[in-house]
Amino acid sequence: xxxxxxxxxxxxxxxxxxxxxxxxxxxxxxxxxxxxxxxxxxxxxxxxxxxxxxxxxxxxxxxxxxxxxxxxxxxxxxxxxxxxxxxxxxxxxxxxxxxxxxxxxxxxxxxxxxxxxxxxxxxxxxxxxxxxxxxxxxxxxxxxxxxxxxxxxxxxxxxxxxxxxxxxxxxxxxxxxxxxxxxxxxxxxxxxxxxxxxxxxxxxxxxxxxxxxxxxxxxxxxxxxxxxxxxxxxxxxxxxxxxxxxxxxxxxxxxxxxxxxxxxxxxxxxxxxxxxxxxxxxxxxxxxxxxxxxxxxxxxxxxxxxxxxxxxxxxxxxxxxxxxxxxxxxxxxxxxxxxxxxxxxxxxxxxxxxxxxxxxxxxxxxxxxxxxxxxxxxxxxxxxxxxxxxxxxxxxxxxxxxxxxxxxxxxxxxxxxxx
Amino acid sequence: xxxxxxxxxxxxxxxxxxxxxxxxxxxxxxxxxxxxxxxxxxxxxxxxxxxxxxxxxxxxxxxxxxxxxxxxxxxxxxxxxxxxxxxx
Numbered sequence: 001x002x003x004x005x006x007x008x009x010x011x012x013x014x015x016x017x018x019x020x021x022x023x024x025x026x027x028x029x030x031x032x033x034x035x036x037x038x039x040x041x042x043x044x045x046x047x048x049x050x051x052x053x054x055x056x057x058x059x060x061x062x063x064x065x066x067x068x069x070x071x072x073x074x075x076x077x078x079x080x081x082x083x084x085x086x087x088x089x090x091x092x093x094x095x096x097x098x099x100x101x102x103x104x105x106x107x108x109x110x111x112x113x114x115x116x117x118x119x120x121x122x123x124x125x126x127x128x129x130x131x132x133x134x135x136x137x138x139x140x141x142x143x144x145x146x147x148x149x150x151x152x153x154x155x156x157x158x159x160x161x162x163x164x165x166x167x168x169x170x171x172x173x174x175x176x177x178x179x180x181x182x183x184x185x186x187x188x189x190x191x192x193x194x195x196x197x198x199x200x201x202x203x204x205x206x207x208x209x210x211x212x213x214x215x216x217x218x219x220x221x222x223x224x225x226x227x228x229x230x231x232x233x234x235x236x237x238x239x240x241x242x243x244x245x246x247x248x249x250x251x252x253x254x255x256x257x258x259x260x261x262x263x264x265x266x267x268x269x270x271x272x273x274x275x276x277x278x279x280x281x282x283x284x285x286x287x288x289x290x291x292x293x294x295x296x297x298x299x300x301x302x303x304x305x306x307x308x309x310x311x312x313x314x315x316x317x318x319x320x321x322x323x324x325x326x327x328x329x330x331x332x333x334x335x336x337x338x339x340x341x342x343x344x345x346x347x348x349x350x351x352x353x354x355x356x357x358x359x360x361x362x363x364x365x366x367x368x369x370x371x372x373x374x375x376x377x378x379x380x381x382x383x384x385x386x387x388x389x390x391x392x393x394x395x396x397x398x399x400x401x402x403x404x405x406x407x408x409x410x411x412x413x414x415x416x417x418x419x
Numbered sequence: 420x421x422x423x424x425x426x427x428x429x430x431x432x433x434x435x436x437x438x439x440x441x442x443x444x445x446x447x448x449x450x451x452x453x454x455x456x457x458x459x460x461x462x463x464x465x466x467x468x469x470x471x472x473x474x475x476x477x478x479x480x481x482x483x484x485x486x487x488x489x490x491x492x493x494x495x496x497x498x499x500x501x502x503x504x505x506x507x
Contacts, residue, residue, distance in 0.1 A: 055457075086461045086462075086463075087456055087457075087458075087459045087460055087461035087464075088457065088458065088459040089459075191462055191487045192485075192486045192487055194462040194465070195462060195465045195485045195486065195487065195490070196482050196485055196486075198462075198465045198466040198469065198485075199465075199469060199480070199481075199482045199485045200482060201466070202466070202469060202470070202473075202479065203482070206479075215466055215470070217466075218462070218463050218466070219462075323459070329467070331466045331467040331470055332442070332463050332464045332465070332466050332467030332468075333442075333463055333464065333467075334441065334442055334443070334467075335442065335443045335444070335459050335464075336444050337444060337459060
């Protein structure tokens with residue numbers, strides 16, 4: 001029996017490790033040359049959604065299983081420090097290169113798990129309500145891979161879409177972001193300085209010194225000396241194509257536009273801002289970070305109201321603790337917090353398309369409305385839903401009906417296993 | 420046409436509405452002295468807030484006025500904004 005996991009981002013890593021631990025021969029397919037997805041390829045350097053929302057100081061982990069294990073491994077490897085509170089939320093700042101190395105190491109400790117990089121999904125072979133195989137390609141070499149259960153952690157519901165499973169996409173997607181580190185900054189980038197930087201960009205756009213697009217920039221001090229991280233939320237290129245995660249021309253335009261804006265921004269900072277005289281762009285991400293794309297239509301669709309009231313479900317397999325964080329403009333998030341900071345259960349049904357017993361969808365493409373997805377899309381929650389989907393797929397591959405209670409037990413038992 | 424500058428309390432209420440509409444759900448009893456950062460405002464929201472204030476009140480607060488202290492409560496932000504409106 002074999003479980004195939006399509007997509008090696010945070011959800012896919014968690015799913016593949018869980019399926020392998022549960023005894024399934026597991027194959028994890030990834031299009032890039034490293035695991036981690038947005039956390040490595042797009043240089044997202046903070047993990048959100050790992051901790052409960054609370055007023056008391058101190059971060060309280062929300063997910064017992066693989067997410068907690070990964071945090072410990074990252075911290076031990078120097079890939080993360082202690083969580084920090086930003087506004088009302090606790091987040092874990094990470095070093096993307098170490099995230100990739102830690103993911104390799106974790107995957108390598110699972111004897112049942114093999115990882116294939118540089119592998120793109122191009123087809124799904126379906127017989128009735130069952131997926132029999134997927135077709136993949138690596139630089140022109142095609143291969144057919146059979147499996148008994150499948151997990152779609154592609155982020156774009158690619159496998160589900162190719163299998164003909166109903167999916168949906170919002171007419172107005174959350175904005176993508178170009179994330180890059182700058183080095184050589186001689187400045188303490190505290191809260192006041194970050195605010196002044198934001199204000200200086202407004203002036204520079206008014207005087208015509210900088211294009212409007214730079215108003216999507218947000219700065220954060222890095223872990224290394226002289227390092228600053230810039231997250232540049234991207235509007236559509238002026239006169240260019242609107243963002244579309246399935247259109248190569250639009251994606252190309254977003255990548256080029258992101259780099260172009262980043263270069264203009266970096267030149268401005270170097271020229272105009274004290275402390276940035278010797279600064280430089282230290283790296284580009286492998287791709288623009290995508291917050292929202294295609295979503296699967298599952299047996300249950302999580303709604304905004306579920307998130308805001310902290311809904312409970314009998315078939316809960318994970319939970320969401322992040323506020324609804326809509327990024328529909330590039331100028332910053334619009335946040336809606338759940339009543340009393342309550343966590344919302346994620347039911348197993350939200351990971352299962354109707355009528356397909358051997359397919360599970362986890363990560364940002366699970367079954368949720370556009371608004372609910374704005375809370376569920378974050379990496380901490382992707383890790384948790386990925387783990388649940390991995391255990392569920394292993395159960396389905398063995399011929400059983402996945403039970404939420406068994407999945408919850410498996411996640412609890414996972415906590416603090418050595419890697 | 421001459422337009423009266425709103426009093427401090429009105430400005431605070433208008434700022435609260437603006438923040439609710441564009442950035443963040445604030446509880447209806449959110450006080451003028453309650454900490455905005457503890458309510459969820461963070462540095463990611465500052466660009467949004469500066470532009471929203473400009474949009475609503477026609478004032479772009481100068482860089483020297485932009486600080487965490489000045490933005491931490493509706494009272495502080497209201498005072499800052501009122502002084503600007505009076506000066507202009």
